[in-house]
């Protein structure tokens with residue numbers, strides 16, 4: 001079983017909005033100096049899913065990322081969690097790739113990695129919240145795509161997935177090779193063990209550039225482009241209910257809601 | 264010629280509520296509007312569709328579309344409809360189906376797509392569609408402009424637009440379209456759908472929602488939240504932190520990656536109000552927050568707030584609400 005997991009380096013979504021800076025020139029969000037990026041949370045869920053599958057089937061997991069300005073200790077996390085290889089497509093020309101270009105680069109990289117049975121991705125990235133790349137990748141590679149996995153099983157060259165559904169889950173299956181996106185319901189990503197961290201520190205990622213993949217980034221034409229970015233204003237005035245004790249504040253809140261006919 | 268193609272997704276055999284909202288969104292753009300209904304035995308449904316404010320209703324009937332469970336077939340059919348009708352814009356609701364179908368359709372056609380839009384308009388000079396969409400978990404809002412290819416695929420967040428009024432005298436023209444589908448296109452096979460047991464009012468339809476977050480500290484307090492929801496005739500919800508901790512079922516999650524709610528009253532207990540949570544309740548008319556941290560983000564969005572430990576506040580609140588409701 002060869003598994004490729006796509007991971008993306010993103011701005012830490014837990015950073016408070018107050019540390020957000022908008023870069024008007026590039027229409028991107030920056031955070032204050034010194035706040036490290038993270039691997040997109042859902043991608044860590046995908047790494048976890050890959051490790052669970054490998055425990056059953058054996059085989060090899062390659063984590064794959066496209067970007068530039070990688071923070072190496074951040075990007076090595078999948079290695080310390082237990083994946084076998086890390087491939088970084090690192091090229092200054094890949095600054096601000098849109099989803100289409102990302103799909104193009106990822107698909108070329110996956111072809112270069114070679115044989116695979118399963119591609120796993122996070123359900124969406126916490127920066128642009130697009131949820132396009134996995135679907136575009138499946139379309140480009142001609143693979144079945146299954147989104148929002150909360151459970152993945154492999155048997156008889158098939159993948160059986162429980163997909164998170166608004167009011168429950170849906171069971172679906174497809175022949176391998178296939179692409180599956182993973183949601184947080186799959187469970188917490190495991191913490192790297194000390195041994196994992198040591199092993200990861202000795203491993204170097206495989207680094208490819210646009211040229212290694214035979215891609216000319218100048219040819220990427222945006223199909224849709226960001227023309228502005230702003231921080232939405234907050235709604236405004238909260239009326240704080242105060243009282244001598246917290247219990248009293250509770251009943252006063254109810255009275256106040258009655259006064260304004262909310263209950 | 265159709266310029267704006269609106270995908271009419273179904274829900275429980277009828278039109279999905281988002282369809283009427285998409286028609287409203289389309290009214291803000293120039294050009295004729297057409298709805299496309301896909302399925303089998305569509306007589307009733309296409310009649311309903313003609314009562315919406317559109318010029319044409321395309322009816323795509325195929326026996327393989329009967330079950331409405333295969334996303335693969337839906338995408339294949341829509342691709343053929345787009346190639347036949349050459350729309351300038353395709354509007355799809357950001358439903359469970361739509362948010363996958365939209366990007367897949369766009370990649371098949373080699374065109375641009377905008378996910379989860381909360382606004383759309385036409386640029387007066389270029390005539391191209393410009394959308395607004397929340398990004399970075401709702402911490403920021405981006406404006407995005409489509410390039411030159413058609414169709415421009417726009418996926419619209421539900422419950423942002425008011426639904427268009429039905430008008431039975433309207434009678435738009437019904438135009439049948441033929442698509443070629445075969446079962447080999449169904450790469451993903453649907454086995455079954457398993458519903459979780461959730462009692463009472465559906466979260467997304469509720470007029471009152473009471474939700475708990477990490478701050479309530481465990482699964483037990485959810486019974487107090489249920490009690491409150493019962494008194495108010497509402498539903499119980501939760502933050503992702505509470506769901507991930509296993510205190511509440513995942514189907515109760517409110518937010519960017521959970522349910523979108525639009526109640527009159529939304530009571531949050533021990534929820535910090537992260538932007539990803541707020542993304543699911545920005546349509547709530549009045550938010551009430553109980554949180555021990557006076558600086559919690561939730562108070563920036565709340566109409567009424569109590570700062571303190573929920574375990575001291577909630578019991579007396581429930582008692583008072585019950586008295587006021589029965590008295």
Ligand SMILES: Cc1cc2nc3c(=O)[nH]c(=O)nc-3n(C[C@H](O)[C@H](O)[C@H](O)COP(=O)(O)OP(=O)(O)OC[C@H]3O[C@@H](n4cnc5c(N)ncnc54)[C@H](O)[C@@H]3O)c2cc1C
Nearest residue numbers: 476477478502503504518519520521533535539540555573
């Ligand atoms: C891509 C992405 C998608 C996400 N999608 C969602 C989503 O759909 N829905 C969602 O909810 N989250 C989502 N999140 C997570 C989100 O960012 C927050 O982490 C989450 O909402 C926090 O939940 P919380 O408010 O319950 O917990 P916390 O942020 O930990 O807040 C707990 C609050 O409880 C208060 N508290 C503690 N003890 C008490 C007490 N005794 N009495 C009163 N108050 C108390 C604290 O002051 C604090 O404000 C997403 C995150 C990412 C990155």
